[in-house]
Amino acid sequence: MPMTSSKRLIVFTRYPEIGTTKTRMIPIMGSGGAANLQREMTEYILSRVVGQWASNDPAVEIRYEGGSEDLMQRWLGPEFEYVLQRGAGLGERMKRAFEDAFESGAASAIIIGTDIPDLNEKVVKNAFALLKQKEMVLGPAKDGGYYLIGLSKTGFSPDISELFSGIEWGENDVLKKTLDATARLGIGYALVDELADVDRPEDLPVWEHRKNKKGRHKEAAGISIIIPSLNEADHIAETIASIGHGDNTQIIVTDGGSLDDTVSIARSLGATVIESSPPRSRQLNQGADAASKDILLFLHADTRLPKGFDTSVFSILKQPGVAAGAFELRIDAPGKALRFIEYVANRRSRYLKMPYGDQAIFMLSAVFHQLGGFPDIPIMEDFELIRRLQKKGDVVTVPEPVVTSPRRWMNHGILKITLIHQLIVLSYFMGASSGTIARLFRRGRGISGKGK
Numbered sequence: 001m002p003m004t005s006s007k008r009l010i011v012f013t014r015y016p017e018i019g020t021t022k023t024r025m026i027p028i029m030g031s032g033g034a035a036n037l038q039r040e041m042t043e044y045i046l047s048r049v050v051g052q053w054a055s056n057d058p059a060v061e062i063r064y065e066g067g068s069e070d071l072m073q074r075w076l077g078p079e080f081e082y083v084l085q086r087g088a089g090l091g092e093r094m095k096r097a098f099e100d101a102f103e104s105g106a107a108s109a110i111i112i113g114t115d116i117p118d119l120n121e122k123v124v125k126n127a128f129a130l131l132k133q134k135e136m137v138l139g140p141a142k143d144g145g146y147y148l149i150g151l152s153k154t155g156f157s158p159d160i161s162e163l164f165s166g167i168e169w170g171e172n173d174v175l176k177k178t179l180d181a182t183a184r185l186g187i188g189y190a191l192v193d194e195l196a197d198v199d200r201p202e203d204l205p206v207w208e209h210r211k212n213k214k215g216r217h218k219e220a221a222g223i224s225i226i227i228p229s230l231n232e233a234d235h236i237a238e239t240i241a242s243i244g245h246g247d248n249t250q251i252i253v254t255d256g257g258s259l260d261d262t263v264s265i266a267r268s269l270g271a272t273v274i275e276s277s278p279p280r281s282r283q284l285n286q287g288a289d290a291a292s293k294d295i296l297l298f299l300h301a302d303t304r305l306p307k308g309f310d311t312s313v314f315s316i317l318k319q320p321g322v323a324a325g326a327f328e329l330r331i332d333a334p335g336k337a338l339r340f341i342e343y344v345a346n347r348r349s350r351y352l353k354m355p356y357g358d359q360a361i362f363m364l365s366a367v368f369h370q371l372g373g374f375p376d377i378p379i380m381e382d383f384e385l386i387r388r389l390q391k392k393g394d395v396v397t398v399p400e401p402v403v404t405s406p407r408r409w410m411n412h413g414i415l416k417i418t419l420i421h422q423l424i425v426l427s428y429f430m431g432a433s434s435g436t437i438a439r440l441f442r443r444g445r446g447i448s449g450k451g452k
Helices: 023-048 069-076 090-103 121-130 158-164 174-185 201-215 236-243 262-268 280-290 309-318 336-351 365-370 381-392 407-412 414-429 434-444
Strands: 007-014 059-065 081-084 108-112 136-140 146-152 189-191 220-229 249-255 272-275 293-298 322-331 361-364 394-404
Touching: 007 023, 007 090, 023 069, 023 201, 023 381, 059 069, 059 090, 069 081, 090 108, 090 158, 108 121, 121 136, 121 146, 136 174, 146 174, 158 174, 201 365, 220 236, 220 262, 220 280, 236 249, 236 262, 249 262, 249 280, 262 272, 272 280, 280 293, 280 365, 280 381, 293 309, 293 365, 309 322, 309 361, 309 394, 322 336, 322 381, 336 394, 336 414, 361 365, 361 381, 381 394
Parallel strands: 007 059, 007 108, 059 081, 136 189, 220 249, 220 293, 249 272, 322 394
Antiparallel strands: 108 146, 136 146, 293 361, 322 361
16 A cells, blocks of 8 residues: 555554464463454454544554564455564664654654554544644553554654663553653653553453443343354254254354355254354354354354253353363264273363363353454364363363264274374474464375365
8 A cells, every 4th residue: 555645553563373472461361362362452453443544544554573464464454554563672663663654755653552442543533633733642551651652753853762762661661761751852742541451461351341342242141052164064954953942042153165055054944154264263253253142152063962951051150160161072873982982082071171172162252252262273273262261260061962973083084083183182282383283184184175
């Protein structure tokens, strides 16, 4: 996008790469949840600030860390200018961003971050208006830093570097030290609204409050059952039939591009169908975003729930200290080998508190969204979410089983698929990336491209 406006809005953000994003949040949210938080907050701020203005007024530039320009464009769209952040620290990166803006013809420039949920169009427009009267504008953050800094070209000089040096970013005296430097330099400044930022675990309620207030509808009591699907015409009808219908249940099928009759069958049986795309984690999150009930249950498209499942779910989640639950596993085929797999899975679930996705994991919607949902990774999304749930409370296994299709074991061999699953878990604990694990999974099952 050509930068033709005299005003430049520069958004500092990071590509939501797992393990390097929102690292302060990882102990409570996990690396995937922290990355998902970064993704959500960046998209939210762009929709609240940038999405309200006409094109090029002001011109918007995304200064990013991590990823690549191609990944950033695929994530946020091609309408922005993308520039890699340059410099040894945050101060130098901001200084260079201002230098580039003024060298390219901007008369005023403002830098904002993406971790201020209450930041909106009005605040930024007010900041640009103040830059017509003052050389600098700051947006104070409640933690002692600032979330917005703007400069006019007339107020920018080589001496301005003092504003960005000698400061420990992230400490609670950033604003004070900046204002002290402003006084020494004789720069006229103005302040806009003080807002709260979200960069530590204790700040998460600020984000949740904003999402609940503006971004989400009020949830009714009941269970939203989310079913990710891809070419599941042979199983989806039985799965939906096992749920039943009633005022307390909502059925959402998030379809990843089925070429068979999955979508028409699901709709004919009363399910809400959302068009989505793989990976499954994305389908699950989109289903959760559309849910209207206060409990979420994630169900595989080839898995049937037991009778009275809703009573069990309500009962489990009422227990003090419980974060989530799941059902025991039963595989719908005879054979001692499959009985052994069930035994191991149910022991792991009950004693290690580690159920897998094919056991119909359920939890309160508020807990799910507080943890950032499923991490946006191609595999092991259920494993990572359960690890985060374990930090919130107990993960209970209901003694009644769900009944799942034996197709994965029958199609690929019981011993082979079991060994592949164990190798995947081992690779995960050894720190292999989710992409590497997904490629291992596909190669082990003889899958050359995308698919189940």
